[in-house]
Amino acid sequence: MVSDLDRYLFDLRGFVIVKGALSAPELANCNATIDAMLPVGVGEWRGHVHAHAFSGADAREGVNLQQVYEAGPAFERLIDHPAYIEHVAEFIGARNTFDAHHGELFIDENFVSLRGPGEAIGLHSGGHEGCIRCQYRYHNGFHCGQVNVLMALNDIGPGDGGTMVIPGSHKANLQHPDIGTFQMTAGGASVDGVPGAEEVHLEAGDALLFVDAIAHGSARRTNPGMRRVCIYRYGPSWGMLRHPYRPSAGLLERLSERQRGIVWPHAQRLAPELVSDMAPA
Ligand SMILES: O=C(O)CCC(=O)C(=O)O
Incomplete structure (x- = not known):
């Protein structure tokens, strides 16, 4: 299921796109599950799902429905969806290694991100950081610290606040020189105009798989309505305790x-x- 081209592009660019990962019924189920939780304010709970914002109550990057795999079967299915789970397992690289004793993967964060007009997220990460949790590594196969699966739950085109990536920056030795200035823009940070960054446009159901070490963030949403994505972050099982104690x-x-x-x-x-x-x- 993982093609040689996927391997080549993931190594070269730090991301691949799986087109049509979620079927139309799967998308409809996810969106209906979200609809049933809305409206929700930052800090509120819907069952075991928590409405959260990285920037606090002003939520300039949008509102996140954290622990969304608790929201029912539509999101449980995404834990090991066949369209991408083999990619994730290979890119994390625990299979057939010492790390696979109690399973090969661990989800350390799973959430739906709802982003409205004016909202965005600033440029962050990059290979220069060297953080093990987010690292890109290839040695006898891939051994990435964190691979994110970002699923588009509606179409994401120009003006929709799409994810932006700097291809190849997962291997960068230097920090992007503009990272500080672009983080400090008046309406909150975004990646618009950052040299080297590309906006990723997706159709509903497509999945963007990227190593967290890639420098990334999003464009500011200028269109009306909400961008809906779901993000599951995978790491090796040792991100949790080695044994079931x-x-x-x-x-x-x-x-x-x-x-x-x-x-x-x-x-x-x-x-x-x-x-x-x-x-x-
Ligand atoms: O919201 C986005 O498009 C970017 C997501 C992001 O920054 C992340 O997953 O770390």
Whole structure:
């Protein structure tokens, strides 16, 4: 399912596009599931799905429905959708290695992003950072730290606030010289006008697969209406604990804040009614 051309382009550019990854019924189910959760304000919960914004309540990059794989079968299907999961597994590269003992992949973030007029996200990441979690690496096959699958849930053309990438920047040794200035634009950051950046246009159902080390962000949406995408971020299974053990609630209570952060880095963010019954066993 992963062609030699996909491998070549992913290595060269840091991204590939899988056309028509989601079928029309799958798209309709995803959009109906989202419709049933709207309207929603930043900070509100819909079941186990949390409305979140990277910039806080002013949400200049749009609102995210975090943990959307909790929203029902339409989004559960996207966890290992056959249109792209083999690409992801190969690009993460855990298969047939020491890392595959308890599965080869881990989803560290999954959300729907809803972006309206005036909203965008600034240029971030790039090979110069060297961050292991996001890194691009090829050695005896691909070993990327994070591969993102961004699925278009509606058409994304000019003015729709499409994702922008700097092809090849996952291997960059230097930071883009404009990254600071373009981050600081008045209406919030966007990638519009950044030299070397290309806007990716997608039809509803297409999936953009990119290594997070590529310098990326989005154009500002100028059209009316909302851009709807769903983003699942995959990493190697060691992004979670190696074995199916979990620290006990007692241990976590006894530890210092710093110790707890090392043993169990993610404090849980749960709907208030779930907080009492979700301490780690
Ligand atoms: O919203 C977009 O188009 C870009 C998404 C993004 O920046 C990311 O996934 O890190």
